[in-house]
Amino acid sequence: MVFYALFTVAPAKYMKDIVDALGSGKVPEQSRFILVGFGIVLLFFFKGITFFGQNYLMNSMGQKIIMELREKLFRQILMLPVEFHNKQSTGDLISRFTTDLTSLAEAVKTAISGPLRDLPQILILLGIMGYRSWQLFLLTLLLLPVAGWLIQTFGQQNQLVTTKRQSKYGDLTNLLNETITGIRIVQAFGMEGYEARRFKAENHRLFRYFLHSVKIGSYSFPILELIGGICGASVLTFGGYLIIHGQITGGDFASFIVAFFMMNEPIKKFNGFTLKIQEGMASANRIYEILQTENPIRDRSGSVLLEPLQKEIRIKVERFDYGGKAVLKDIDLVLPKGSITALVGASGSGKTTLANLLPRFFDVPDGMGVITIDGVDIRSATLNSLRGQIALVTQEIVLFNDTVRNNISYGKIDCDQAALEHAAKVAYAYDFITKFENGFDQEIGEKGQLLSGGQRQRLSISRALIKDAPILILDEATSALDTESEKEVQAAIENLMKNRTSLVIAHRLSTVQHADIIHVLKEGRIIESGSHRELLEQKGEYYRLYQLQFRDDPIED
Numbered sequence: 001m002v003f004y005a006l007f008t009v010a011p012a013k014y015m016k017d018i019v020d021a022l023g024s025g026k027v028p029e030q031s032r033f034i035l036v037g038f039g040i041v042l043l044f045f046f047k048g049i050t051f052f053g054q055n056y057l058m059n060s061m062g063q064k065i066i067m068e069l070r071e072k073l074f075r076q077i078l079m080l081p082v083e084f085h086n087k088q089s090t091g092d093l094i095s096r097f098t099t100d101l102t103s104l105a106e107a108v109k110t111a112i113s114g115p116l117r118d119l120p121q122i123l124i125l126l127g128i129m130g131y132r133s134w135q136l137f138l139l140t141l142l143l144l145p146v147a148g149w150l151i152q153t154f155g156q157q158n159q160l161v162t163t164k165r166q167s168k169y170g171d172l173t174n175l176l177n178e179t180i181t182g183i184r185i186v187q188a189f190g191m192e193g194y195e196a197r198r199f200k201a202e203n204h205r206l207f208r209y210f211l212h213s214v215k216i217g218s219y220s221f222p223i224l225e226l227i228g229g230i231c232g233a234s235v236l237t238f239g240g241y242l243i244i245h246g247q248i249t250g251g252d253f254a255s256f257i258v259a260f261f262m263m264n265e266p267i268k269k270f271n272g273f274t275l276k277i278q279e280g281m282a283s284a285n286r287i288y289e290i291l292q293t294e295n296p297i298r299d300r301s302g303s304v305l306l307e308p309l310q311k312e313i314r315i316k317v318e319r320f321d322y323g324g325k326a327v328l329k330d331i332d333l334v335l336p337k338g339s340i341t342a343l344v345g346a347s348g349s350g351k352t353t354l355a356n357l358l359p360r361f362f363d364v365p366d367g368m369g370v371i372t373i374d375g376v377d378i379r380s381a382t383l384n385s386l387r388g389q390i391a392l393v394t395q396e397i398v399l400f401n402d403t404v405r406n407n408i409s410y411g412k413i414d415c416d417q418a419a420l421e422h423a424a425k426v427a428y429a430y431d432f433i434t435k436f437e438n439g440f441d442q443e444i445g446e447k448g449q450l451l452s453g454g455q456r457q458r459l460s461i462s463r464a465l466i467k468d469a470p471i472l473i474l475d476e477a478t479s480a481l482d483t484e485s486e487k488e489v490q491a492a493i494e495n496l497m498k499n500r501t502s503l504v505i506a507h508r509l510s511t512v513q514h515a516d517i518i519h520v521l522k523e524g525r526i527i528e529s530g531s532h533r534e535l536l537e538q539k540g541e542y543y544r545l546y547q548l549q550f551r552d553d554p555i556e557d
Contacts, residue, residue, distance in 0.1 A: 001054040002116065003050040005117055005118075009262060012259035013128055013259075015255040016132065054116075062108040069101065073290060077093065081295065083362060089170065090174060091171065091172070091175065092173070094173050095173045101287065104284055104287065107279060110273050110276040128259045129263075133247075133253070135242060139234060143227070151220075157216050162282040165210060168206045175202055176199070179199070231260070232261065235260055239253045239257065296363060297363055298383070304385075306373060306378070306386050306389065307374065308389060311337055311375075313501065314333070314371065314375075315335070317329075317330075317364055317369035319369070322362070328524045331525075333526075335503060338501060339517070341503050341517055342517070343518075344506055346522065347507075350523075355473050355503055357371055358471070359386065360378060373386075373389075389469050389471050390473060391411070391465075391469040391500075392475070393461055393475070393496070394460075395475055397459075399447055399448030402443070403438075403441050403443055404440050405440040407463065408459060408462045408463050410463050411467035412466050412467055415466055417440075420440060420462075422465075426496070427459075427492040429461070432458075454488055457492075458489060461493060464496055465496055472502040472503070473503050474493060508549070509550075512532070513532040514532070515532070517531065518530065518531065520542045527540070
């Protein structure tokens with residue numbers, strides 16, 4: 001970049017010798033013209049070589065920085081807790097990977113080229129101008145601060161607009177994501193027109209912010225051009241006065257004026273430099289907002305490896321708040337090894353929140369409770385050793401746009417074909433998998449949409465079987481299925497629970513009748529505990545819920 005700057009400004013330096021030689025009245029020999037012409041060719045040749053080198057290296061370095069930053073951002077998002085993801089919109093997170101990183105990439109390239117390529121040109125040209133005529137140089141120094149002030153003002157305006165624009169882009173992406181993922185509901189309720197109007201409104205808001213940025217860039221250019229023209233006219237007028245009075249030669253003036261007008265280009269680039277930097281700063285702030293987010297769910301100092309469960313899990317919570325509201329209060333549970341513990345209760349009673357504490361999706365604040373496995377506080381164990389002992393099957397089935405094989409082996413990628421087939425058979429998934437054209441290598445589409453609900457759930461059970469974890473959490477795993485699918489999935493779940501310590505959250509009470517103990521939650525508290533028969537005999541909350549679900553079926557004697 002420095003050599004490129006030198007080759008670019010060279011004509012301004014040698015202009016004096018050429019003009020003074022021609023103005024002396026002596027006619028140079030033809031060989032001198034040939035020599036100067038050859039020198040010009042060499043000058044532009046080396047300028048081209050240095051431009052290629054600096055441009056290639058600058059872009060490769062800038063892109064490498066962005067590549068590493070993108071990976072770091074992705075790792076951070078993977079590690080941030082569930083609470084963070086509950087509060088962030090998907091569209092806004094995606095926009096930080098797309099528009100924000102693209103904007104930052106441009107700013108990085110500009111930030112490198114500005115000081116190393118454009119600034120040296122300005123400084124060298126100023127040096128040439130000062131050497132040729134100190135009087136004209138002082139005049140230029142009086143005029144340049146105006147341009148500098150304008151450049152700074154335009155940059156600040158653009159940063160404000162860019163920050164708002166990037167936020168609106170996140171809103172638009174989020175709306176797009178919601179509409180596409182919920183397309184069946186949109187079409188079923190005939191809301192295509194409504195969604196189109198919502199998208200149009202967001203799109204127009206984003207458009208206005210883009211126009212505002214363009215307007216700043218557009219009016220900053222002619223204003224700076226006008227300032228340059230005023231400076232040029234002033235220099236020309238004063239330079240003529242100095243020549244007339246013999247204070248400088250024609251060569252000095254020619255060299256100065258060439259340097260002055262050559263400086264116009266890097267100064268305009270510096271205006272673009274500040275605008276790009278301000279845009280990049282706005283994007284960087286949004287990216288580093290994620291990177292600098294403190295992760296409360298992490299390995300603590302001196303964390304130990306958690307040994308496989310041998311005796312029991314103890315969950316004791318005095319109080320757990322979420323969103324400023326007490327969600328759990330006075331909880332004290334014991335899950336003996338190999339037992340099936342069920343949590344039931346009305347929606348919003350705290351069942352899922354309680355289950356989420358075990359794999360540390362949330363942490364109980366210090367002094368408000370403790371969860372132990374064989375007496376070891378799970379917060380003092382490493383996350384990997386804790387979560388390595390837990391398998392999870394949820395109502396909201398998460399499958400990936402990949403093959404059946406890769407979805408089943410997600411928790412243990414290196415498992416062999418025999419283990420895959422065994423897990424599929426135990427989960428009652430083998431028969432429908434083998435009917436696929438490509439068997440275990442069949443692509444299942446985004447979120448497994450090429451499968452039925454029961455098939456998706458049996459794949460998720462196969463995935464839990466492959467992990468072969470000693471602790472199992474089932475979060476309403478059959479509540480969204482039809483009767484036939486529920487029977488198949490329930491049989492698979494019973495296989496999955498064998499020889500495991502299971503925590504089952506159930507909406508359908510028929511799925512927990514064989515649990516060793518059932519805890520009934522209401523408004524975050526356990527109000528009843530016992531077996532299915534014991535709870536029915538108490539005729540309390542469990543009895544009421546059972547009556548609501550099976551009002552047409554008499555309770556067995």
